[in-house]
Amino acid sequence: MWKEKYKQKLLSIEEAISSLPKRCTVVVSMAAAEAQGFLSNVHKFKDHFEKIKIVTCLDTGYYDFFLKKEYEDNYQLHTWFFSGSTRKSKYKDNLKIVDFIPNNLHMAGMDKIMAEKEEGNTVVFWATSAPFQENTGYFNLGISNVYEKDMAENADIVVMEVNEKMPFIHGDTEWHINNVNMIVESNWEIPEIPIAEPKEEEKRIAQYIADLIPDGSTLQIGIGGIPNAVGKLLEDKKDLGIHTEMLTESMIDLFEKGVITNMKKSLWKGKFIIAFALGTQRMYDFINNNQGVFELRGRYVNDPYVVCQNDNMVSLNTAISVDLTGQVVSEAIGTQQISGTGGQLDTHRGAIKSKNGKGIIALRSTAKNGTISTIVPMLPQGAPVTVPRQDLDYVATEWGVVHLRGRSAGERAKKLISIAHPDYRKELENKAMDLGLI
Known part of the structure; x- marks a missing residue:
């Protein structure tokens, strides 16, 4: 039953991105859980979007949509936590794409949901998931749940990007396929950070x-x-x-x-x-x-x-x-x-x-x-x-x-x-x- 429903909702990343509203806010999972399939491809749909705001936290990757001037007109990146890539866009390249969201972590997700809803924006949560549990119908949010579960509960559209390399994590991390609009698959390597040796x-x-x-x-x-x-x-x-x-x-x-x-x-x-x-x-x-x-x-x-x-x-x-x-x-x-x-x-x-x-x-x-x-x-x-x-x-x-x-x-x-x-x-x-x- 759940396996069949999975197949019905499964799209290519390109199909899923092109089906998003022309004006929307897309929140992705945080840090090493960021949806690389979406972030690596969204710039290809410049002609589709009139205005797209992408919301991240502690970006681990360097993505075209916020690193090239050609995307200044209809792409925005709002982030709760700057990283090397967002600092590069904001301060080295002086692009008008990246903006910072002042926040306290325990309120970040709900505050952002409130702000976007007040503006009348369609909110999309593009999540990352560990492999689908065919016997129960549940996805698992993997290695980040800072704001992810709150987003899943409050977004207008939920997309699950399934990565077979994403760890399965216990806790308040489950999300059922009945509450997912689209499913994509993208098996990228989980980003690692080196251990900082103390001076x-x-x-x-x-x-x-x-x-x-x-x-x-x-x-x-x-x-x-x-x-x-x-x-x-x-x-x-x-x-x-x-x-x-x-x-x-x-x-x-x-x-x-x-x-x-x-x-x-x-x-x-x-x-x-x-x-x-x-x-x-x-x-x-x-x-x-x-x-x-x-x-x-x-x-x-x-x-x-x-x-x-x-x-x-x-x-x-x-x-x-x-x-x-x-x-x-x-x-x-x-x-x-x-x-x-x-x-x-x-x-x-x-x-x-x-x-x-x-x-x-x-x-x-x-x-x-x-x-x-x-x-x-x-x-x-x-x-x-x-x-x-x-x-x-x-x-x-x-x-x-x-x-x-x-x-x-x-x-x-x-x-x-x-x-x-x-x-x-x-x-x-x-x-x-x-x-x-x-």
Whole structure:
């Protein structure tokens, strides 16, 4: 029965794209789950579309429709999180195609649905699926459920791009064929990202952070050299748990060494709770049909009021700069968008509301080969604040860690100067006095 229905709805990618409305908004799955079949071919239908808005998050590929000037008139790309390819289009090539969507991860999907519906736009969700389950009629959303399930439930048209290489993930990840309008097949390789080896400064930062994490903690750990270094320093801990938007390679290492057991968590004991996965093939093999990994929608996983229900919750994220009063910039340099807010503020706020929880922001004390301090008197004009100063808890650099919650502006300035690079401390003190902070 379901196999026959699958055949009835199966189209070529070209047929499916050409059947979309001439004016529409198409949301695709996130990051390594992005629908490469659609994204690689949609530019060929320039004459079909009067105006098409494509919505992505953390693009892993480079696609013609947002990288060539000829598509400026009738193609738009809106993204919740910039990557190398979208930065190239926006800032290097200066094309008028890419735009950024300010957001908090746990509200991103529903906010976008509301915005598009208010504009009267037809919303298409072009999803990626693991192989179809012929016995039950269900598709599986694979390695991302940040906003995907919300989109499936609220879109006007749902297209499933089935990829036989996509892992099958347990959790709130199923979608039935009765609720799918079109099916296409496209068997591309799942994108991998290399493991970032920590630099010496990052190893020093990691040591300060590791000392803040007691046995039995539940962790959210971001991506990059500092989080990877922290992972290596947690091998002597016991009974750690994971409640995180993004699964990282270091978590698998700690699980295999018996450090992560997920048994001391307040919520979902015994389970990794994630919203998406992005890593190496080893990670994708680990989570494929793994009943110990639950992928739940980002609206739940990253809701601060869910995060805080885990006692001893620790959220670790990285930043670009911090000003002397504690305003954190993690996604931009001045007005130039580098990445996105993602779930940083979500998990940070959840952690500081948790019983015995900690929100940690980590950064190297300098940038550009030591020529500038990342702890600054004031943020550049137009720089977006990712974590407001009233939320800031712990800050760590390679020169130490300071606890800022409850401290006055002057106390914060002194503490932050103490973990700035020694070459910049006097200058920061002078600026702090000029600003009336100390």
